[in-house]
Amino acid sequence: MATALENIEEKKGxxxxxxxxxxxxxxxxxxxxxxQVVHTRFPPEPNGYLHIGHAKAICMDFGAARKFGGKxxxxxxxxxxxxxxxEYVDAIQxxxxxxxxxxxxxxxxxxxxxQQLWDLAEEMIKRGLAYVDELSAExxxxxxxxxxxxxxxxxxxxxxxxxSLDLFRRxxxxxxxxxxxxxxxxxxxANPNMHFRDPIMYRIxxxxxxxxxxxxxxxxxxxxAHGQSDFFEGITHSICTLEFEVHRPLYxxxxxxxxxxxxxxxxxxxxxxxxxxxxxxxxxxxKLLACVKEGLVxxxxxxxxxxxxGLRRRGYTSDSIHSxxxxxxxxxxxxxxxxxxxxxxxxxxxxxxxxxxxxxVDPVKLTITNYPEGKVEMMEMENNxxxxxAGTHKMPFSRxxxxxxxxxxxxxxxxxFRLTIDKEVRLKxxxxxxxxxxxxxxxxxxxxxxxxxxxxSKSGMPGADRKVKGTLHWVSRKEAVPVEVRLYDNLFTVExxxxxxxxxxxxxxxxxxxxxxxxxxxxxxxxxARKRVGASHISTENRYYQFQRIGYFCVDYDTTEDHIVFxxxxxxxxxx
RNA sequence: UGCCCCAUGGUGUAAUGGUAGCACAUCAGAUUUUGGUUCUGCUUGACUGGGUUCGAGUCCCGGUGGGGCAACCA
Numbered sequence: 065m066a067t068a069l070e071n072i073e074e075k076k077g078x079x080x081x082x083x084x085x086x087x088x089x090x091x092x093x094x095x096x097x098x099x100q101v102v103h104t105r106f107p108p109e110p111n112g113y114l115h116i117g118h119a120k121a122i123c124m125d126f127g128a129a130r131k132f133g134g135k136x137x138x139x140x141x142x143x144x145x146x147x148x149x150x151e152y153v154d155a156i157q158x159x160x161x162x163x164x165x166x167x168x169x170x171x172x173x174x175x176x177x178x179q180q181l182w183d184l185a186e187e188m189i190k191r192g193l194a195y196v197d198e199l200s201a202e203x204x205x206x207x208x209x210x211x212x213x214x215x216x217x218x219x220x221x222x223x224x225x226x227x228s229l230d231l232f233r234r235x236x237x238x239x240x241x242x243x244x245x246x247x248x249x250x251x252x253x254a255n256p257n258m259h260f261r262d263p264i265m266y267r268i269x270x271x272x273x274x275x276x277x278x279x280x281x282x283x284x285x286x287x288x289a290h291g292q293s294d295f296f297e298g299i300t301h302s303i304c305t306l307e308f309e310v311h312r313p314l315y316x317x318x319x320x321x322x323x324x325x326x327x328x329x330x331x332x333x334x335x336x337x338x339x340x341x342x343x344x345x346x347x348x349x350x351k352l353l354a355c356v357k358e359g360l361v362x363x364x365x366x367x368x369x370x371x372x373x374g375l376r377r378r379g380y381t382s383d384s385i386h387s388x389x390x391x392x393x394x395x396x397x398x399x400x401x402x403x404x405x406x407x408x409x410x411x412x413x414x415x416x417x418x419x420x421x422x423x424x425v426d427p428v429k430l431t432i433t434n435y436p437e438g439k440v441e442m443m444e445m446e447n448n449x450x451x452x453x454a455g456t457h458k459m460p461f462s463r464x465x466x467x468x469x470x471x472x473x474x475x476x477x478x479x480x481f482r483l484t485i486d487k488e489v490r491l492k493x494x495x496x497x498x499x500x501x502x503x504x505x506x507x508x509x510x511x512x513x514x515x516x517x518x519x520x521s522k523s524g525m526p527g528a529d530r531k532v533k534g535t536l537h538w539v540s541r542k543e544a545v546p547v548e549v550r551l552y553d554n555l556f557t558v559e560x561x562x563x564x565x566x567x568x569x570x571x572x573x574x575x576x577x578x579x580x581x582x583x584x585x586x587x588x589x590x591x592x593a594r595k596r597v598g599a600s601h602i603s604t605e606n607r608y609y610q611f612q613r614i615g616y617f618c619v620d621y622d623t624t625e626d627h628i629v630f631x632x633x634x635x636x637x638x639x640x
Numbered sequence: 641u642g643c644c645c646c647a648u649g650g651u652g653u654a655a656u657g658g659u660a661g662c663a664c665a666u667c668a669g670a671u672u673u674u675g676g677u678u679c680u681g682c683u684u685g686a687c688u689g690g691g692u693u694c695g696a697g698u699c700c701c702g703g704u705g706g707g708g709c710a711a712c713c714a
Contacts, residue, residue: 141714201712211641212641257642258642306707311709349714402652535673535675636676640675
C-alpha cells in the first residue's frame with residue numbers, strides 16, 4: 065500500500081501547512097489517528113453565505129485532503145441557534161460543490177455531538193475541571209481582568225461538584241433564564257492568555273435550534289465544541305484562520321482532557337493561516353448581511369458581493385477562483401490582496417473560453433451612404449480566436465448600423481485611432497469605412513454618423529489587407545436585439561473599507577452598478593442567451609461572452625425569453 | 641504596559657545555511673481585422689542593530705513596525 069506521502073508528485077510547491085502535514089505523516093502521527101489518513105474539515109457556521117475568503121479555506125481544507133489522499137468533512141458549526149438558519153446550510157453546500165469539492169457521506173453538524181459534548185462536560189465537572197457560575201455577563205467581564213492585569217476568581221468557582229452537576233442539568237431544562245448561569249472550565253484566572261481565564265463552556269439560549277428544536281436549552285461555546293467535534297470525527301488537521309491562534313493553547317488543553325478521558329494518544333492539530341483581505345471589498349458577514357437586509361444590493365448573490373454566489377452571478381468561473389487562490393497562497397502574513405489579481409484570473413480564464421460577440425453598449429447610429437438600401441449581408445465571425453475549433457457564426461451587415469459612441473471623435477485627440485472625420489477605420493469582420501460627416505440635433509449632440517464604404521475591402525477579400533489604424537465593433541440597426549446590460553464596478557470607493565472610521569454605508573460606490581436598459585446585441589448572441597432561460601445557476605453552457613473590445617459579459621439569471629440581461633464581469637485590459 | 645503571531649520589489653508569494661526567483665501591477669517595444677490575446681525587454685526588494693558560521697533572506701538575541709487576544713459570537 066502506498067503511503068500518503070507518495071501521493072504527492074512533488075514535495076516542492078507545498079505551502080507551510082502542507083509541509084506541516086507532510087511532517088506529521090512522516091512522524092507517524094497520521095497513522096495513529098482514527099481514520100489513519102489525513103483528515104481535515106471545513107466548518108462553516110450557517111449564519112450567512114460563503115464568500116471568497118471561505119473559498120480560500122475550502123481550497124485549503126479539501127485541497128490538502130485531496131493532495132495527501134485523505135478525507136475532508138463538511139461540518140456545520142451550529143452551536144448558536146439564535147444566529148443560524150437552514151437557508152444557509154443549503155447555499156453553503158451548493159457553493160462548495162461549485163468549487164468542485166465533495167464531502168461524500170461525511171456531512172456533519174456540531175449539533176450531532178450535543179449529547180457527547182454534554183457527557184464530556186459532566187465528566188469534567190466530576191473531575192473538578194468545570195463549575196457552574198452564576199455571575200452575570202457584566203460581572204464575568206469585570207472579574208476577567210484585562211490583557212495586562214490578572215482576573216479574579218468567581219465566588220462560585222469552588223462550589224461542590226454535586227451542586228455544579230445539579231445546576232448544570234437544570235440549566236438544560238429551561239429552569240433558568242438566559243444569562244443567569246454558565247458552565248466554566250476551571251483553569252487559571254491569572255493566565256496571560258485571556259482564553260485560559262476560566263472560559264465559558266456552556267450558556268443558556270432560549271431559541272429553537274434549526275436542527276434540534278427545543279431539546280436543548282444550554283449550548284456549548286465554540287471553544288468547547290470545535291476541537292471536540294474535530295476529535296469525535298478523527299480530524300488530524302484542523303486548519304483555520306489566524307485569529308484563532310490564541311485559542312490554540314485552549315484547543316490543546318481541551319483535546320488533552322478528552323484524550324485522557326478516552327485513554328488515547330490521538331489528538332487533532334490546529335494550524336492557522338492568513339485570512340483573505342482584498343482591496344475595495346469587505347468580508348464581514350455581519351456587514352454583508354446588513355447590505356442584503358437593507359436592500360443596498362440585490363441580495364446575497366448580487367454581482368457586486370464578494371460571496372461565491374455573487375461572484376458566480378457576476379460571471380466568475382470556478383476555475384478562475386481556483387487560479388486566484390493558487391496565486392495568493394497561504395502564509396501567516398496578514399496582508400491585503402489587490403482585487404486586480406482576481407480580475408486578472410477571470411480574464412485569463414474567460415479569454416480562453418468566452419465566445420466573441422458584438423454588442424454595442426452606448427449606441428450611436430452610423431449610416432453607410434453608398435451601401436444599397438435594403439441589402440443585408442451575412443458576415444462570418446470567429447467564435448473564439450483562442451480556440452479555432454469553437455467555429456464561427458454569422459452576423460448581419462446593412463446600410464444602417466450602431467457603433468459605440470466613444471469610438472467616434474469629431475476632432476480626434478492625438479492618440480485616438482478610431483473613427484473621425486475624413487479618416488478610415490475597419491468594421492471588424494466587414495468593410496473598411498470612411499467618415500464623411502455627422503448629423504447633430506439642436507443641442508449639438510451627434511445623432512448620426514455618415515460614412516462611405518469600400519466595396520473591395522470586405523473581410524477575407526484581398527482589398528481588406530490594407531492597413532487601417534483602427535477596428536471597431538458594430539451591429540446592424542434593424543437586426544440588433546435590444547438587451548439590458550448591467551455594468552459592475554467595486555462595491556466600495558475605498559481600498560480598505562473595514563479600516564475606515566466612517567460607516568460602511570457611506571463608502572458604497574454609487575457607480576457600482578449602472579444599468580443600461582437598451583444596449584444592442586447581434587442576433588446570434590441574443591439567441592444563445594435565450595438558451596439560458598430556465599438553466600441552473602451553476603451550469604456554464606452559453607453563459608460567458610466577450611463583447612469584443614469592451615469586456616466579458618455573462619447572461620444574468622433575470623433573463624427571460626423577451627428580456628435579455630447581461631452582467632459585465634470585468635472590462636478587457638485597456639492599454640489606451 | 642501582559643501574552644501570541646508576523647516582517648522578501650508597488651502588491652502577493654518562492655527558497656528549507658550556498659547565484660534572491662515567480663506572478664500581478666507599471667513602463668517600453670514587436671505582433672494583431674479586439675487599444676484584447678501573444679511575445680520581448682526595462683525598472684524596482686531582504687524593517688533595523690548585533691551574534692553564530694567559510695558562508696545568513698534563512699539560525700540566535702535586542703530593537704522597530706504591523707496584526708491578534710479582555711462576546712454568555714464563530
